[in-house]
Amino acid sequence: MIGSCLCGAVTFNVKFDSLKAYQCHCSLCRKQTGAASSCGTVVHVNKFEWLSGESNISAWVKSTGYTSHFCSSCGSSVPNKFRGNPYYWVPAGLMDSENIEVVANIFVCDVASWSQVSTSINPYETRPEVENLIAQLCGDTYQANQTYGF
Ligand SMILES: [Zn+2]
Numbered sequence: 001m002i003g004s005c006l007c008g009a010v011t012f013n014v015k016f017d018s019l020k021a022y023q024c025h026c027s028l029c030r031k032q033t034g035a036a037s038s039c040g041t042v043v044h045v046n047k048f049e050w051l052s053g054e055s056n057i058s059a060w061v062k063s064t065g066y067t068s069h070f071c072s073s074c075g076s077s078v079p080n081k082f083r084g085n086p087y088y089w090v091p092a093g094l095m096d097s098e099n100i101e102v103v104a105n106i107f108v109c110d111v112a113s114w115s116q117v118s119t120s121i122n123p124y125e126t127r128p129e130v131e132n133l134i135a136q137l138c139g140d141t142y143q144a145n146q147t148y149g150f
């Protein structure tokens with residue numbers, strides 16, 4: 001499954017035919033995306049491959065660890081290493097396939113009053129433990145580094 005940024009400079013391959021994703025309703029993701037919520041997933045580093053544009057990526061890291069990586073040309077959110085874990089966080093909207101299923105909603109405590117994004121599927125008031133989220137998204141059993149960075 002190929003993913004690409006808005007301008008096409010950054011491209012990558014996720015070695016799955018379908019993906020499970022989560023929606024995050026936190027205020028940081030709202031700022032980061034400019035939308036009511038973000039939608040992303042995580043994939044193991046062995047299942048991820050950069051195809052182009054890795055040198056064209058800029059990063060902003062909040063003191064708490066929240067990280068935003070983006071294409072330096074078009075500003076699209078792009079994949080980044082899932083802090084301290086052998087996984088990439090991947091923004092679902094970059095995938096050039098619609099074979100994506102939302103399986104969880106996190107930080108529903110923080111949903112914008114104006115949001116029309118449904119939180120009905122598997123809602124978490126804040127977030128599940130990292131290994132729980134990885135298990136739901138990837139089916140992997142993994143003892144995660146708990147640094148989340150919200
Ligand atoms: Zn771009």
Ligand SMILES: [Zn+2]
Pocket residue numbers: 024025026027028029030038107
């Ligand atoms: Zn968030």
